[in-house]
Each structure stands twice: as structure tokens, then as C-alpha cells.
Amino acid sequence: MSIRKRKQDRKTENESLSGLNRREFLKTAIATGVFATGSGLITSCSSQTLVRQAEVKYGTDEFTFAYISDSHLLARGREHRFAKSLIKAVEDVNALEPQPDFVLYGGDLAQLGLKEELSLGKEIIAGVKPKLYMMVGEHDWYFDMGEVWREYFGKPTYSFDHKGIHFIVLNSVVVEDYWSKPKMTPMERMLFMAQLDNPKGRPFTVGKEQCKWLSNDLSAINKNTPIIVFSHSPLYKLYKAWNFWTDDAEEVQELLSTFKAVTVIHGHTHQALTNKIRNITFHGMMSTAWPWPYAPEGIPKLTVQMDRPDPFNQFDGTGWGIVDTLHDGNVNKTYKLWDRNPMIVSYDKVSTGRGLVPGPSY
Amino acid sequence: MKTTHKMFMGLIAILMMYAASVNADNNSATNVSNVIQQSNEQSVQIVTACDGKKKVIVEGYKEGEPMPEQKAREVAKLLTALMGYCEEEITAKIPETEIAIQLSINGDPFISVTAIEELPLVLVHGGKPHTEREKRIWAAELNRMIDTGYKIFHDPTLGTNGISCDMCHPNASNTHPETYPKFQTQTKKAALLRDMINWCIENPQEGKKLSDDDPRMKALEAYIISERTGVILEPGKH
Numbered sequence: 001m002s003i004r005k006r007k008q009d010r011k012t013e014n015e016s017l018s019g020l021n022r023r024e025f026l027k028t029a030i031a032t033g034v035f036a037t038g039s040g041l042i043t044s045c046s047s048q049t050l051v052r053q054a055e056v057k058y059g060t061d062e063f064t065f066a067y068i069s070d071s072h073l074l075a076r077g078r079e080h081r082f083a084k085s086l087i088k089a090v091e092d093v094n095a096l097e098p099q100p101d102f103v104l105y106g107g108d109l110a111q112l113g114l115k116e117e118l119s120l121g122k123e124i125i126a127g128v129k130p131k132l133y134m135m136v137g138e139h140d141w142y143f144d145m146g147e148v149w150r151e152y153f154g155k156p157t158y159s160f161d162h163k164g165i166h167f168i169v170l171n172s173v174v175v176e177d178y179w180s181k182p183k184m185t186p187m188e189r190m191l192f193m194a195q196l197d198n199p200k201g202r203p204f205t206v207g208k209e210q211c212k213w214l215s216n217d218l219s220a221i222n223k224n225t226p227i228i229v230f231s232h233s234p235l236y237k238l239y240k241a242w243n244f245w246t247d248d249a250e251e252v253q254e255l256l257s258t259f260k261a262v263t264v265i266h267g268h269t270h271q272a273l274t275n276k277i278r279n280i281t282f283h284g285m286m287s288t289a290w291p292w293p294y295a296p297e298g299i300p301k302l303t304v305q306m307d308r309p310d311p312f313n314q315f316d317g318t319g320w321g322i323v324d325t326l327h328d329g330n331v332n333k334t335y336k337l338w339d340r341n342p343m344i345v346s347y348d349k350v351s352t353g354r355g356l357v358p359g360p361s362y
Numbered sequence: 363m364k365t366t367h368k369m370f371m372g373l374i375a376i377l378m379m380y381a382a383s384v385n386a387d388n389n390s391a392t393n394v395s396n397v398i399q400q401s402n403e404q405s406v407q408i409v410t411a412c413d414g415k416k417k418v419i420v421e422g423y424k425e426g427e428p429m430p431e432q433k434a435r436e437v438a439k440l441l442t443a444l445m446g447y448c449e450e451e452i453t454a455k456i457p458e459t460e461i462a463i464q465l466s467i468n469g470d471p472f473i474s475v476t477a478i479e480e481l482p483l484v485l486v487h488g489g490k491p492h493t494e495r496e497k498r499i500w501a502a503e504l505n506r507m508i509d510t511g512y513k514i515f516h517d518p519t520l521g522t523n524g525i526s527c528d529m530c531h532p533n534a535s536n537t538h539p540e541t542y543p544k545f546q547t548q549t550k551k552a553a554l555l556r557d558m559i560n561w562c563i564e565n566p567q568e569g570k571k572l573s574d575d576d577p578r579m580k581a582l583e584a585y586i587i588s589e590r591t592g593v594i595l596e597p598g599k600h
Contacts, residue, residue: 074524081523081566111524195516197532242532290566293535296593308536312548314566 060164060226060329066093066130068320069106069267070287072139073124075116081314082111083120085288089320090127092336100322101162103128106267106285107137107173107232113190115148122152133160137232137267138173138204142193143186157210159217165226165329168217170210172231172246172266175202196242196292203240203247204233211248214255226261226329234266236275236282239295244269256280261329271317272335274345275300281350283323283333291317302350306343315339404458409437415451416444422458443478447485504584511585514578521567527582530566534589555583 071086078087093103105125110117118140125132134153136146146156156171178200179189192198206214221227229235235252238244246252256262262280270292273284282300291309299305309317315338324332330347337343349355405424410417418437423429429437436456440463444452455464455472462474465484475484515534518526531537539555546553549561559582560571572579 076523195528197528290530292530292532296535310548311530311562311566 066100069285070108072111072289102131108139113143143190174207238298274302286319419455511581521569
């Protein structure tokens, strides 16, 4: 997609937002001979337009980042269908023009946490041209408790700042020890965790230790700074039986509750999901490997469900996505579905609930 | 159907006649026995069918006392239903207050049925109610088949590439077994559930398809159908 086309799309999505976006503001500012600093701080304002624009004092640069998630690679080489899908996603991201500022990998790179799987994944994912940030999923973790993953990709919990937005990456797949007492082997532990419909499965948590870290990390951040959190599991409670669930979600939401613009982007659910809880907007990520069915209950009201994918088309209902940040730090989310039209969930639609109707394309 | 209907109407007429005339004699279709005093001195009337094998004991009415029309109809309906089981000797008891009817089949102890419509179920096994032991054995056998299916459904060795059924179908969701047989547009022929199971084994799982009488196929079907039983149908979503 050309830069002009994408900017047009973005403009369409933004048109009902109050105030001007940064680009328009700069245009106006230049036209009226007023100078703005990089942070949007207005040094001189006399016209009405510019007084209104002063609201974006803490505004950020608009930019785009991409994500790829849930590839579930098996140690069966680059010809296996899941490996081919990840390669396809990497190629698609690299073909974006202009290139996204960075790429977030959403977890579950491997299927059974094996070194061979993670090595294959590392090799393929290293092909993305933009900067890459990694997040961990339960399939990466429970064979060796994240040993190889950490060796390859570093800490699973960290934060970084990019163009005025504070990004946080969490390991949200922490579960209580179910393996020591029955003396499970590492593979038994992994298979127990890998089964989505495991009736004995344990709920994911962020855990006390990370909550403490998060609280500490956020303490240095201005409340007007937009926050984007990446978590593998949704940071809310959708359907416990399939672990579409984070057991201490409310505690994490509470830590984020004082910030003005908060977005959580999660993997694990392999489907389009939209939710809003108080100040937090939630978006799901597509899997490159396969789509999960929607849970029988708990689907958030704002979610427009994808039609059931065609099992005869291995790429249907799978894909990757991009996230366009807005000047106020909220985001427009685009699901890039292979073999379907893109599905755009704009912040305007989420905040007003308008326009969230299934279209002919998905 | 017609015969039953005629017989039913005949019985109604006879019982109505009986109710109208306390002194009516026995007739060819229905025999009213003498007063039976039960141990609790409860008053009962006994209505016996013409074959002599079916009896309805009506509690709360003395022998010879006219029954109200509604009660008479109830007795007639029950007796008509019992007449459908020619070989069996059945005694039915209509309690005065309870809704359930008590049935004794071929001299066995009385069992409760709440509706006459349950009769075929009660009588299908020779009129003998299932024992708890039998029920447990049958449930265990059924569950064994379903459990085998569950294991195969979650086992990647059904295919060759590490993919198992549950990876796309947790709790057998999106398998919708109730919709088969149907014309499968992608394969351009009518398909049964087992055809689609085989399609999945051969395609996403890159395995070898199972024959229709393969115990693994039967177990998979048993698991899928049992898992989806009672799930709400959502037309248009499959």
C-alpha cells in the first residue's frame, strides 16, 4: 500500500476525532507562521485554532508499527506449513512501504518450546527488516521454563519509549506450579500447557513480582504519556476454560487506570477481538498458524467476530497486522488477513461503539 | 392409529356409562371387580381390560362409586395405552394425589412413570427396569469409547506433521456434527462427518485416512458428537 493511500485511510479513520491531527496542525502552524516544538508545545498562540490545538500538548508523533504472532513452529524445517506462514508474514512486513517503525512478535513462536523450534523461529524472524521486539508465550516457555527463549531473546519483561509512547512488554503466561507434585517431565509439563481445552489447565497470571515491576516502571511515567502494553494472554477475563484469560487482570488494569490513553495488544487468542474496560482499549492479534474458534461465552460486546474461516484454505483467518498510533496516543488497529480484506478497528469506533458492524470483507 | 382411536372412544363410552349407572353389570369389554380393601383401608376401584391381562387400580374411589368424567378419561387413556402391549400382564395404579403412575409389569415390583408416553421406554427391555449395575456398565462402556476418541482427537500422531485435531477444534468446536450429512461445497459431494474427519487427517494433518469401520474413526465420531451434544445451533455461523 502506498504511503498516500495509507495516510488517506488513516485520515478517514480519524475524521471524527476532535481537533486537528499533528500533520494538519503543523500545516496550520506553518501557514500562520507559528512555531511548534517537537513535543507539540506551542510557543506562541493567538488564533482560536491554535488555542484548541494546545490540548495536544503531550501529543505524540503518529507512527506505525507491525506485529506478527503465534506461529507455533514445529521442528520440521522451513517447509512445514507453519514455518511457511511465518516466512510469508515476514515477507509481507518487509514489503510495507513505508516500513513500520518496529515489529512486535506476540509470543508462541514455538509449539512445544523445543530448542530446534525456537532456533528455526529465531532464524526466520531475524529476517524482518525493522527493529524487532520479542514477547514470550506459554508454548515458548513451559518445556525448559524459558531457558532457551531468554538465551535467544533476553528478558521477557521490559519497557521502552518510542516517539512519546511508553511501551511495556509483559510475560502474562505465569501459572502456579502444577508439575512438581505429579513429577511431570519437561515434555509432559509442556503438553499439559499446550492443550487449550485442558480441563485441568491453570489460569495465566502476570504475577506479584511483575505487578511490582510494572508499578515501579509506571511510577516514573507522566500520567499524560500514552501507554501501550503487550501481553500474550488478553489482560482481561474472556473464557477461562481455554485460558483466554488472565487471572490477575484487574490488578494490572488498576495499575494502568490512572493513565490517559492505554492500549493493550495481546496474542494467544488467534482471532479478531476488541474490548474496552474503563480507560483501556484491548486488541487481539492474528496468528500466522491457525485461527481459534470464538469461545462459547465471554466475547466482549465491541468485538466484531470474523466469519468462520474456510478450513480448505490454510491462510484463511490467519495473518498479521499493523497498528497506527494517533496524536493522542490511542491507536487504530488493522488486522492484515491473508485472503481477506483488511479489518480496521479504529479508536473512534471503539470509543463510540459506532460502525462496529461486520462488513462484507470479513 | 384408527383402531386405537376407536378402542379409546369405546372405552370412554363404556366408562361414562358405568359412571352414570352404579348398578351396571359387567360387560364384554370391561370387567369391574369387587371392592378390594387394601391394608390401609383406602378405597379403590379396579378396572380390568377385556384381555384380562391389564388392570388399572384407581385410588380414591370406592367400588361402584361414579368417577368424574376427567378421571374416567384418564383411566380409559391409560388402559388403551396398556392394550398396545399384548403379551404383557400389566397392573397400573393411579394414585389419588401424586402425578406419577405406578406400573407393575409381569408381576415385578411397581415402578413410577410420570407419563404414559414413557411406557415404550420402560417396556422395551422386556418390561424390566434397568438395574443400577447395568446402567453403570453401559455408561462405562460408552465413556470408554468417548475417552478413546478424546485421546485420538488430542494426539498429533493421527497425522504426520505434529498437528492434532484439537489445535483448531478445542472442545470439538466448529465441528458441528449435527449438520451432516450435507453437500460439502469444497469437495463437491455429499459428506458425512467421517468424510470431513478424513479430510482433516489427509490435509492439515498430512496423514493417512482411516477406513469407515476403523475403531479410531468410530471413537472420534463418538467423542465429537458427545462433546457437541446440547450445544446451541447457530445457523449461519458454521
